[in-house]
Amino acid sequence: MEVHEIHVGMADMKVARSPAILTSLGIGSCVGIVLYYPRLKIGGMAHIMLPDIEVVRNKSNRAKFANTAVPDLLREMEQMGAEKLMIKAKIMGGAHMFCFAKSSTVFNIGERNVEKVKQILQELRIKIVAEDTGGCYGRSLFFDLDTGLVRVRTIAHGEKIL
Amino acid sequence: MLEEDIKLNDKQQDVLKEIANICAGNAATAFSQLLNKKIEMNVPRVHLLRVEKVPEVVGGADTLVVSVVFQVFGDAPGVILLLFPQKDARSLAAMLTETTVDSNIFTEMDQSAIKEAGSILTGAYLNTLSSFTRLGLIPSTPSIVIDMAGALVDYILIELATVTEYALLIDSEFIEEDRSVRGHFFLLPNPGSLTAILKAIGA
Known part of the structure; x- marks a missing residue:
């Protein structure tokens, strides 16, 4: 039987329990964060666009920013019974879509996203167990809550299991 | 509310569509001369939507596309995006x-x-837009x-996302029947540029 797929859009986040696959398609400079609590097979995925909610005017969508999406994701998982101590994180994305455009601040947003996500996870004392970031290509993520593994698909850079 | 701020009224929508129609018309002519083929064009569409909905409009987040991207500088900055399956x-x-x-x-050659x-x-499109609006x-x-x-889209929109929740897309489709080449031409004015364009044409 086909496992239920839950789609996580751009600037969106979802939490679910196995059996389910959380997917996020076409991640460029955005960052996909997955958190997993193995004992109850609870997982969460966020697809953030920007590092910091403090610097923008419109703060209506907390799932868009690293420093709000990650804590929200954790809270939702804890409400479902996950224990923070055992939660592990994986991060993917943060690409630099135009390889030739050298890293001016405007163009290395992917890098800044990744840095911010790492900083937030560290503050929350959540360990990053796998990472596939940077490069200049898009990624699609398929997070299987049964195994906790994330399949990372790309167009020209193969497929990885994290 | 920001949503109210950038809502387009019917007249503005029509004006934008009409301008897009003329700009894309000239672009199609230039394209047609380049290829020495007849190029059809659909009536342009104007989308004003949440930034995070843009990937759906351009054909789905994980669809493989070949895209040519231009930044537009001058009096009405923005981005031009050409998308081909x-x-x-x-x-x-x-x-x-x-x-x-x-x-x-x-x-490399391709x-x-x-x-x-x-x-x-892009040159033909912007020239027309420029002479219409007298904007550089x-x-x-x-x-x-x-x-x-x-x-691709998240990369282009990510900066925009810091200043606005919404993106304006002016979508013109070009079709070459013989070899069936379809491409989309998107103009994404920055938030301030939309006002500049509308003001320039008195809408």
Whole structure:
């Protein structure tokens, strides 16, 4: 039987329990964060666009920013019974879509996203167990809550299991 | 509310569509001369939507696209995005380079030819827009990206996302029937630029 797929859009986040696959398609400079609590097979995925909610005017969508999406994701998982101590994180994305455009601040947003996500996870004392970031290509993520593994698909850079 | 701020009324929508129609018309003519083929064009569509919905409009987040991107500088800055499905970009490259390659690989030559076609379309479009609005508009050099539509779009919109929740897309579709090449031409004015354009034409 086909496992239920839950789609996580751009600037969106979802939490679910196995059996389910959380997917996020076409991640460029955005960052996909997955958190997993193995004992109850609870997982969460966020697809953030920007590092910091403090610097923008419109703060209506907390799932868009690293420093709000990650804590929200954790809270939702804890409400479902996950224990923070055992939660592990994986991060993917943060690409630099135009390889030739050298890293001016405007163009290395992917890098800044990744840095911010790492900083937030560290503050929350959540360990990053796998990472596939940077490069200049898009990624699609398929997070299987049964195994906790994330399949990372790309167009020209193969497929990885994290 | 910001939502109210940038809502377009019917008249503004119509005016934008009409301008897009004329700009795209000239672009289609230029394209047609380049290819020496008849180019059809659909009535442009104007989308005003949440930034995070844009990947759906351009064909789905993980669809493979070949895209030529220009930044627009001057009085009404923004981004121009030309999108071709892979197969169509393949045919376009074959037409331009007069080859009949069936592989899925885009050589330097193919990419360069597609960029050049993009430059011609963009030049014609912006010239028309410029003479209409009397705004100075200058395109950057083209960049080509062959990747998932979502990855491309998030990169383009990410800066926009810091200032607004919404993106305006003016979508013109070009069709070459013979080899069936379809491409989308998107103009994404920055938030301030929309006001500048509307003001320039008195809408």
